[in-house]
Amino acid sequence: MAPKTVLIVYAHQSPSSFNAAARDVAVQTLTAQGCKVIVTDLYTMNFRSAATAADIKGNLKNPEHFLYSDETFIAWKEDRLSDDIKEEQRKVTEADIIIFQFPLYWFTVPAIMKGWMERVLTQGFAYTPESIYDNGIFKDKKTVLSFTTGGVESMYLPDGLYGDINVVLWPLQNGVLRFCGFQVLAPQIFWCVADAPPSERTAMLEAWRARLKGLLDEQPLSFAPTKLFDLSLQAGFRLRSDMKEAYASQPYGLTTGQHLGKLLPPNNQTKASPNENH
Incomplete structure (x- = not known):
């Protein structure tokens, strides 16, 4: 190597x-x-x-x-x-x-x-x-x-x-x-x-x-993949509706930035979460 x-x-x-x-x-x-x-x-x-x-x-x-x-x-x-x-x-x-x-x-x-x-x-x-x-x-x-x-x-x-x-x-x-x-x-x-x-x-x-x-x-660190967003000007580059529905019942938001009005996911910017899948 x-x-x-x-x-x-x-x-x-x-x-x-x-x-x-x-x-x-x-x-x-x-x-x-x-x-x-x-x-x-x-x-x-x-x-x-x-x-x-x-x-x-x-x-x-x-x-x-x-x-x-x-x-x-x-x-x-x-x-x-x-x-x-x-x-x-x-x-x-x-x-x-x-x-x-x-x-x-x-x-x-x-x-x-x-x-x-x-x-x-x-x-x-x-x-x-x-x-x-x-x-x-x-x-x-x-x-x-x-x-x-x-x-x-x-x-x-x-x-x-x-x-x-x-x-x-x-x-x-x-x-x-x-x-x-x-x-x-x-x-x-x-x-x-x-x-x-x-x-x-x-x-x-x-x-x-x-x-x-x-x-x-x-x-x-874990960040929200771009595939979770509708990457069009018409949609405003916002999180897909199916992802919003998926997180509706979750206690925490997606990330520190895309918190969805929920509690911030703990340590999202300070600790890696290798088992987290989006």
């Missing part, structure tokens, strides 16, 4: 941070397994987060009304994207799995990592209107969010002050990653590391190291 390639997209300003330690554990563990590991260190690179016309070489097709998605799609087809975007796209193409390592900022990724997603995952390269979700361009690749939080785990429970972590993760895991076709693995969450004693931080890293040894073989 050919060695796997792992891309780590890393966002933290300090080389002495816990996130840096988690990144290093991933590099060491995966390299020891024979993987090729590539690290994109966004802050060290001074990666530009703003998606602008500067991302395109040459003339714009419609400079009077600049539409980033349209212009970058054309530029991608004509090989006119900026060099930094092209280099990151090359890494993504090569990678079998992408690990995003970051601190949770304002319930999402840091701005510099959001900029990476906006600028690198361009139309044409990462998706087309026809190639999304189950038919996504990256359906043969895996990805995982690995991040630290400022709050303790109980604050992110359904009755916690911050609200259900599954709801927090839905836009990133379904709206960005699975939208592009990725098989999304359960997130690796390091709870409240700033207040954890050294022994607990060490234990967290060792748990990550242990998981990394089997990460490439993990089953992805």
Whole structure:
């Protein structure tokens, strides 16, 4: 079997941070397994987060009304994207799995990592209107969010002050990653590391190291397959009526996003359910 390639997209300003330690554990563990590991260190690179016309070489097709998605799609087809975007796209193409390592900022990724997603995952390269979700361009690749939080785990429970972590993760895991076709693995969450004693931080890293040894073989999270939806403009791309009827008597909704006005399925965005069939 050919060695796997792992891309780590890393966002933290300090080389002495816990996130840096988690990144290093991933590099060491995966390299020891024979993987090729590539690290994109966004802050060290001074990666530009703003998606602008500067991302395109040459003339714009419609400079009077600049539409980033349209212009970058054309530029991608004509090989006119900026060099930094092209280099990151090359890494993504090569990678079998992408690990995003970051601190949770304002319930999402840091701005510099959001900029990476906006600028690198361009139309044409990462998706087309026809190639999304189950038919996504990256359906043969895996990805995982690995991040630290400022709050303790109980604050992110359904009755916690911050609200259900599954709801927090839905836009990133379904709206960005699975939208592009990725098989999304359960997130690796390091709870409240700033207040954890050294022994607990060490234990967290060792748990990550242990998981990394089997990460490439993990089953992805469960998302609603596109075949369950009526994919027509007339129907509004909504869940098929027979599926709504099938779930009418169920205690939980289909997913965190398609909850159907019911209780959210527990841990839908945090734990894989290999036995769940839709």
